[in-house]
Structure formats: C-alpha cells, structure tokens
Amino acid sequence: MVLRLLKYGLRSDYPVTGDIPVTPTLKPAYDVVIIGAGGHGLACAHYLSKYHGIHDVAVLDKGWLAGGNTARNTTTIRSNYITPQGIAFYKEGVTLYEAMSEELDFNVMFSQRGQLTFAHSEATLRSFHLRAETGRHMGIGIEVVDQKGVEALCPHLNMDYGGALEVLGGLWHPDGGTARHDAVAWGYAAQAARRGVEIHQRTEVTAIEVAGGRVQAVVTNRGRIAAGQVMIACGGMNYDMALKAGVELPIRCYPLQAMVTQPVKPWLHTLVSSVSLHTYLVQSSRGEMVIGGGSDPYQLYSTRSTLDMKEHLAEGAVHLFPFLKNLRLLRQWAGITDMTPDYSPIMGESPVDGLWLDCGWGTWGFKATPVAGKRMAECIATGRVPEILQPFALERFERFALLNEMGATAASH
CATH class of the missing domain: 3.50.50.60 (FAD/NAD(P)-binding domain)
Structure with a gap:
C-alpha cells in the first residue's frame, strides 16, 4: 500500500477511474x-x-x-x-x-488508538472487572486501570478528586479505534x-x-x-x-445525536467515555472534537438535532476537559437507531x-x-x-x- x-x-499523469458507476437501468x-x-x-x-x-x-x-x-x-x-x-x-x-x-x-484511515471508559463509582469499577475478565477469556485486549493508570493514558482529564464524579479508575481497551x-x-x-x-x-x-x-x-x-x-x-x-x-x-427506533467542534491541535490520543455523564469524545483526524452520548429517550423517526442534547453533551465534555469551554461548535446531527430489547x-x-x-x-x-x-x-x-x-x-x-x-x-x- x-x-x-x-x-x-510521483507520477506526472494520474490514472483516473470511475470507481462507482452511474446508476444503471434496472x-x-x-x-x-x-x-x-x-x-x-x-x-x-x-x-x-x-x-x-x-x-x-x-x-x-x-x-x-x-x-x-x-x-x-x-x-x-x-x-469490549x-x-x-x-x-x-x-x-x-x-x-x-x-x-x-x-x-x-x-485507505479507510483506520486509527487504532484505544478506548478508555471512566468509572465514577465502585459499582462501575466492579462491573469493569467482570468485563475485563470476560474479555481476556475471549482473547481481546482489555484491562482495568487505577487512577494513576487513567492519568497516564489521559493526562488532560479532570479527575475531580473528592468530587461527586471523581474518576476512580477505568476500563482500557487498546484494540479500540476509529475509521x-x-x-x-x-x-x-x-x-x-x-x-x-x-x-x-x-x-x-x-x-x-x-x-x-x-x-x-x-x-x-x-x-x-x-x-x-x-x-x-x-x-x-x-x-x-x-x-x-x-x-x-422487535425493534423500536430512537434518534442518536452527536456534534463536532472547531478543529484544534491534536491532544486527545485515545477514545474516552463516561457512562455516568452519558458522554464520549474522540478527536478526528482533522482536529475536531467529536462528542456523542446516549440516544434520545423517545421513539422518533427523525434526524433533527436538539438544543437540550447539545447542552447535555457540552456539559459532559466540559466537565471531563474544562479547557474545552471556549471551543465553538461546527455542526450537530442525528441518526436513527433501531433498538432491540x-x-x-x-x-x-x-x-x-x-x-x-x-x-x-x-x-x-x-x-x-x-x-x-x-x-x-x-x-x-x-x-x-x-x-x-x-x-x-x-x-x-x-x-x-x-x-x-x-x-x-x-x-x-
């Protein structure tokens, strides 16, 4: 490749081919x-x-x-x-x-940089140990890391020591990535x-x-x-x-929203998520901060975005990384998720x-x-x-x- x-x-003449033909006659x-x-x-x-x-x-x-x-x-x-x-x-x-x-x-731009999920409670941390044991048994890369491990993997994170959302540890999945x-x-x-x-x-x-x-x-x-x-x-x-x-x-459909900020210099080198905050972040190859969360709590066939979800995602992202508060949003969107029980x-x-x-x-x-x-x-x-x-x-x-x-x-x- x-x-x-x-x-x-290095070629002076670039071969141009129509990779995807025009729609043919049925x-x-x-x-x-x-x-x-x-x-x-x-x-x-x-x-x-x-x-x-x-x-x-x-x-x-x-x-x-x-x-x-x-x-x-x-x-x-x-x-994981x-x-x-x-x-x-x-x-x-x-x-x-x-x-x-x-x-x-x-080139699908596959970037395998790992995913780190934060635990803000002892109960979440216990569930992470169970997931890690099951994952290792099935042959995937996964482990529970303590607070020092989280800080080493994500040094810019607000650990919220002594706060209601103190990060007690995390679930590290080095196989995770983006494309x-x-x-x-x-x-x-x-x-x-x-x-x-x-x-x-x-x-x-x-x-x-x-x-x-x-x-x-x-x-x-x-x-x-x-x-x-x-x-x-x-x-x-x-x-x-x-x-x-x-x-x-047995399917019901719910909107799932996400948004991106203006691009900034690369600084977030893993995928990070917080179940307690219903928020996850990843930095795109263009430098944008991609922010997502849980699906909307009501059934709807719509790809519109909403102000309340924008506020929720922004609040979660800024809690994890307070210095993001001055970034401007570029766009927000939604997909339709088909959920099973x-x-x-x-x-x-x-x-x-x-x-x-x-x-x-x-x-x-x-x-x-x-x-x-x-x-x-x-x-x-x-x-x-x-x-x-x-x-x-x-x-x-x-x-x-x-x-x-x-x-x-x-x-x-």
Whole structure:
C-alpha cells in the first residue's frame, strides 16, 4: 500500500477511474437484492462478489450511497462488549478493520488508538472487572486501570478528586479505534462495482412480494425486480422494511445525536467515555472534537438535532476537559437507531424463505460493518447461518435466549 501510494504521488499523469458507476437501468431480475446502500449492504455485496462468485447483485437505496446511519455515526470501533457471543463477533470485526485498507485497496484511515471508559463509582469499577475478565477469556485486549493508570493514558482529564464524579479508575481497551466512515462505504462500493454489482441510488423499495412463504420480488419506484434472495440492511428503516414482507421485528427506533467542534491541535490520543455523564469524545483526524452520548429517550423517526442534547453533551465534555469551554461548535446531527430489547442485533434467517435480516444495530452498526457484511454474505451464498451469527437469530426472543448488551455502550442509554 505505501509503495503504491508513493508511486502514484510521483507520477506526472494520474490514472483516473470511475470507481462507482452511474446508476444503471434496472434489470427485471437479480440473484440477490440488498436493500440499503450503507456500510453493511455494500460490505455484503463486496464479500458476495469477491469470495462467493455471486455477481448478479443489486444494492438499492432510496437515498444516496452511505447517506443514512453510515454517514451519521461517530466512527468508533471496538470489541469490549459484555456477552461472550458479542465479544467474539465484534472481535472479528476489529480484525477485519485492521486489514481493511489492504482488502479494499483504499485507505479507510483506520486509527487504532484505544478506548478508555471512566468509572465514577465502585459499582462501575466492579462491573469493569467482570468485563475485563470476560474479555481476556475471549482473547481481546482489555484491562482495568487505577487512577494513576487513567492519568497516564489521559493526562488532560479532570479527575475531580473528592468530587461527586471523581474518576476512580477505568476500563482500557487498546484494540479500540476509529475509521473514516465514508471511506469504508466507498471502498466496499468500488470493489463490489468492479465485480459487476449494481448500485442503484434513488431507488425506493415500496413493497416486498412473498408467495408460498418465499420472497419473490421487490417493487420499487423504478419498477418490479424479481429476486432469488433479498437482504434487509437499511438502518433505522429496518422495522418498516421487514413489515413490507409481513415480518414484524422487535425493534423500536430512537434518534442518536452527536456534534463536532472547531478543529484544534491534536491532544486527545485515545477514545474516552463516561457512562455516568452519558458522554464520549474522540478527536478526528482533522482536529475536531467529536462528542456523542446516549440516544434520545423517545421513539422518533427523525434526524433533527436538539438544543437540550447539545447542552447535555457540552456539559459532559466540559466537565471531563474544562479547557474545552471556549471551543465553538461546527455542526450537530442525528441518526436513527433501531433498538432491540436486549441491545443486540438480529442477523440471519427470517420467517420468509430467502429473506435475510441484518437489523437491530442500535448504536453500534458501524463497528460491525465488515464482519456483518462477511457473515451475511456467507448466509446468502451457502443458505446456512454460520455459528458466529446463530446467537443473534430472530427466534431468540421466542426462546428467551437474550444477549443483554445494554451496559456495553460507551455512553449508556
């Protein structure tokens, strides 16, 4: 990768290629139709075409490529979850991110700088010890650090000694990092398109035809498409899309807001979060302070931002780092999170034959992009759900085999 970049930079004539072709004319039928041209849908198309030889694939999106939650997240990547099943899944995701730039021949700007979560109470510290033991058993990098350890990792932090929010220790996850969200999507899209996958933007699915318990076709604003198999991966609209096929999912949708400040000289070299303050921060490659927190406490299909959340996030950020108080905000945004009762995703088969689900991601869909794409492609290509996905089956709610990841978020909901 480095030598190729150097050769490219020293050339007098730069080869220009159209990585992502213009939206083609819809064919009357495809082997696979993927609903949602976000990170998950594009990743699945890439793995289908590269590793399973399935090229007759159409990726549909009512908007534009990666214009939904893929463009509305805070780019955090980690595997420090609570359940062994969740840790194993996200651990594979981190491994795939580590090799993603080589895989896609596209610099996704993966920066593995670690995540530090603060404990402001003894109870939180005890829960961190449990998470650390489980994580080490599953083979991820994770440990509990004391106050001196927190200060060494984050010297600019307000420890609030003797205060109500004194930092007593932290959960250090050196495997954590960030990547450029649009680069991830474009990299997968370009690779899939080179292998014949068609990406159809401005193509809204209005109905999913089912007959005899099997998916038959999708109906769009540009015509009907017969499909051998269909995958739903459209973020906050997953509940509504599945309902078009007669499948009701245990999902409720909530806005999740974030914001960024004006850029400043790099100083924050880890991802930091506080569950007690419902706030997390990371400094982007452009120097902006990215600030996020928990989702809004009410159901809503909206990507608007609010003043009360802006004030809440600013208050948490300034408590942790008081010198940020004079920074100006550049922008604020929101995504639509599709939450399940146990805060774990729904992946694999649906009650409709040939209809596959990649849903219920809540606040951690971006970090799962490569592993979800890889494993869902395996489902579609083989007709079998791999072992790593089986715990996330829709039927777990009928069997009460829930995977509680509610406390695993960087800023608890």
